[in-house]
Amino acid sequence: MSLGAINYAGPMPRWQPDARGRLQEAALTLYREHGYDNTTVAEIATRAGLTKRTFFRYFADKREVLFAGATDLQELFVGEVLAAPASASPIEAVAAALDAAARWFEPMRSYSAQRQLIIAANPELHERELIKLAALAQAVAQALRQRGVADPAAILSAEAGITVFRVAFDRWVDDANRQPFQQLIGELLGELRAVTAA
Amino acid sequence: MSLGAINYAGPMPRWQPDARGRLQEAALTLYREHGYDNTTVAEIATRAGLTKRTFFRYFADKREVLFAGATDLQELFVGEVLAAPASASPIEAVAAALDAAARWFEPMRSYSAQRQLIIAANPELHERELIKLAALAQAVAQALRQRGVADPAAILSAEAGITVFRVAFDRWVDDANRQPFQQLIGELLGELRAVTAA
DNA sequence: TAGTTGATGGCACCCAGTGACATGACCCTG
């Protein structure tokens, strides 16, 4: 196998493109096939055609490589909360964001389920997921404050929303419950309302 | 300084007592005075008159030494939920547990605040705290199921309760808000009810 | 008295993560 493409006269790039993406894919595959604990960063890097040192230039640690999408999700949440009509109550603004998140995830169910299996199998990864969700709740609370919502309503609405998201997500990726994510969100929001009112 | 106590004729124990407690105290002090990152396990162990190897026989990792009380708290929560009157709704049973937890913490405000400062200053410790609270929520949900509460009411009631606990705890240890823990819990439970109903 | 138990120490080892420096193709600019 030659190093370059056949019949390609253009400039040969010094490095293969999308190093970050290659690392993510390599990590996901190895974590899935050999387990998170039995995978070393050096192995991930080698599979991506890179070195351990380069891995740590793209990701702060061995866990972070699985959580690249967290910032996108956070932007989605914050944007939806801020975009909700001024007449919306705090919980309604959060509900709108949850709905948007559900629509965002719907096409990625298979990938999400695979990823969640890996995370559920390892406490370190679970910890990382929890702190990402905590940061998400903080961001949502901050967005609510920008809407003029006072504390503690802001933080409680945000935390309640993220709790619903988390519980719904776990049920959504679970094969036993085959329901659309949006529907799960709606049901659990209703159930939370019923439960807190009791 | 001699190795033994003066005028003590009884058997000289081979080791100083309460190795576990000495490690916890040494860790808390060093984390507070030098920061979590700037403290090595070897330093903690030496301060406790032990070795690194022995530290890891008592605690699974460098973080765990700060979370020894988590199991006690979990037993308290579960016990209170199970002990709540049969007529109590899920959220009422959880509220009873929160009240008991608040009474449990009240005499330890200074210690709790110190510990929380350390945790808040370090993401690794924050992660560990979040997974402990997640485990607590799971245990409370399981206790509710034993009371005959079905899912998703059980998990949502438990998660909502732990959220209130967490928010109340953060406010309680914050000097600015000098309110009894129990009162904070009550207020936040009411606020959560108001917010979800909106 | 001899054997056992159990908390600890010692040691070698693996791997995550970091700092410092080297490399070399690409891109300017003169």
Add this chain to the structure above:
DNA sequence: CAGGGTCATGTCACTGGGTGCCATCAACTA
């Protein structure tokens, strides 16, 4: 086109968390 700067990557040495294995030795026990 020559020379210098940029930047993604590689190389290497090092720290520290965490583990497996075996040694130690007082206290207990049969």
